[in-house]
Amino acid sequence: MIDVLVVDDERHVRTLLIKMISNLFECSPKEADSAEEALKICDKERFDLITADIKLSGMDGIEFIKRLRLRGIFTPVLIISAYATPEDIAEVCRYGPIDFLAKPFTQDELRKKVKGLLDLKKDTFEKYLREAEGFIHSNLSGDLDKAEQIIRIMFSLMPSSPIPHYLMAELLEKRGNKELAQRHLSAAKALDVEQRGYRRGEEIDTD
Amino acid sequence: MTRINYQFYVVVVGCGKIGLELATRLSSIGFNVTLIDKNPESFEKLPEDYGGFTVIGDATEREILERAKAGKADLLIVTTEDDATNYFVSVVGAKIFGIPNIISLVNNRENIPLFERTGIKVISPVSLAIESFEHSILEGVEQVAGGIK
Numbered sequence: 001m002i003d004v005l006v007v008d009d010e011r012h013v014r015t016l017l018i019k020m021i022s023n024l025f026e027c028s029p030k031e032a033d034s035a036e037e038a039l040k041i042c043d044k045e046r047f048d049l050i051t052a053d054i055k056l057s058g059m060d061g062i063e064f065i066k067r068l069r070l071r072g073i074f075t076p077v078l079i080i081s082a083y084a085t086p087e088d089i090a091e092v093c094r095y096g097p098i099d100f101l102a103k104p105f106t107q108d109e110l111r112k113k114v115k116g117l118l119d120l121k122k123d124t125f126e127k128y129l130r131e132a133e134g135f136i137h138s139n140l141s142g143d144l145d146k147a148e149q150i151i152r153i154m155f156s157l158m159p160s161s162p163i164p165h166y167l168m169a170e171l172l173e174k175r176g177n178k179e180l181a182q183r184h185l186s187a188a189k190a191l192d193v194e195q196r197g198y199r200r201g202e203e204i205d206t207d
Numbered sequence: 208m209t210r211i212n213y214q215f216y217v218v219v220v221g222c223g224k225i226g227l228e229l230a231t232r233l234s235s236i237g238f239n240v241t242l243i244d245k246n247p248e249s250f251e252k253l254p255e256d257y258g259g260f261t262v263i264g265d266a267t268e269r270e271i272l273e274r275a276k277a278g279k280a281d282l283l284i285v286t287t288e289d290d291a292t293n294y295f296v297s298v299v300g301a302k303i304f305g306i307p308n309i310i311s312l313v314n315n316r317e318n319i320p321l322f323e324r325t326g327i328k329v330i331s332p333v334s335l336a337i338e339s340f341e342h343s344i345l346e347g348v349e350q351v352a353g354g355i356k
Contacts, residue, residue, distance in 0.1 A: 015258030016239070020213050082274075104241040104260035106279050107213040 004029035007038040007052040035064035046159035054081040065095045074156045076117040162192035211237035218280045220266040222249040226286035234259040241275045266296045277304040285311040290318045297327045
């Protein structure tokens with residue numbers, strides 16, 4: 001089960017995307033017909049993946065992705081567009097994780113792109129996990145702040161994962177904020193159904 | 208209703224009465240549909256629940272069929288009012304894009320042999336109407352004959 005947001009001002013394409021994604025990944029995607037509406041939704045909810053058209057009436061897709069990242073939301077975005085120019089691609093690649101799919105597309109092309117982005121997200125998350133752990137256990141001044149920044153990105157990548165909470169608990173413990181640390185530890189345990197913790201080298205669930 | 212789950216990709220050329228209705232029905236059954244028409248206004252008549260792509264352009268231009276990813280299509284349906292256009296697009300679809308299944312509307316019945324010689328399946332409104340009339344008449348005759356027995 002994954003949470004997906006579909007942003008497209010063309011109703012027919014939105015309808016098709018929702019049908020295809022729900023068919024492929026057994027989920028119920030949310031939809032928005034403008035970047036403005038999509039940003040409002042993203043302020044309230046977190047998603048595993050967002051699909052967005054570049055040419056949107058009002059705020060365009062590139063501006064949408066920039067604002068998303070400025071809000072600290074690092075959800076992978078699949079750009080779906082008939083007219084992506086090389087300039088568009090060059091500009092938006094700085095705001096990864098991102099991939100492109102040209103309209104029209106087959107269901108198989110869509111499946112591969114979505115799966116690719118979800119795998120990438122998992123890899124990125126694992127990389128951040130290693131980095132955050134390194135910073136938490138180093139005794140250099142300022143490293144705890146760096147760890148905190150990384151953990152915040154991890155929260156936005158996988159909102160329902162217990163791992164960022166475990167890390168945050170450990171970090172706060174080091175800073176001596178026992179009360180808040182305890183709260184994060186409880187949140188982590190509530191999310192960690194199988195009580196696996198995070199440092200046993202096991203597979204991380206993307207869901 | 209049958210669910211095909213979007214694994215079949217269909218390109219429909221012509222968004223007139225037939226093309227529009229057919230594309231809408233196919234999309235609701237679960238085909239992945241791209242509708243091509245050179246007149247952008249023709250897409251305005253598409254119902255809200257049509258879930259599929261639209262490409263504006265002349266399908267007799269190779270670039271337009273490329274933009275519609277005709278090379279990935281499992282089925283090409285050609286429905287314009289002009290048989291010459293229908294024939295040309297069907298042949299290009301088969302020979303250049305290698306689309307395995309092609310069905311074309313043939314407006315003038317005399318053109319049917321031309322299409323069939325090239326291996327294109329045809330739908331002829333006049334032939335269909337005549338067949339339906341015949342069928343309907345014969346059914347009536349059978350009922351009368353049955354009553355006499």
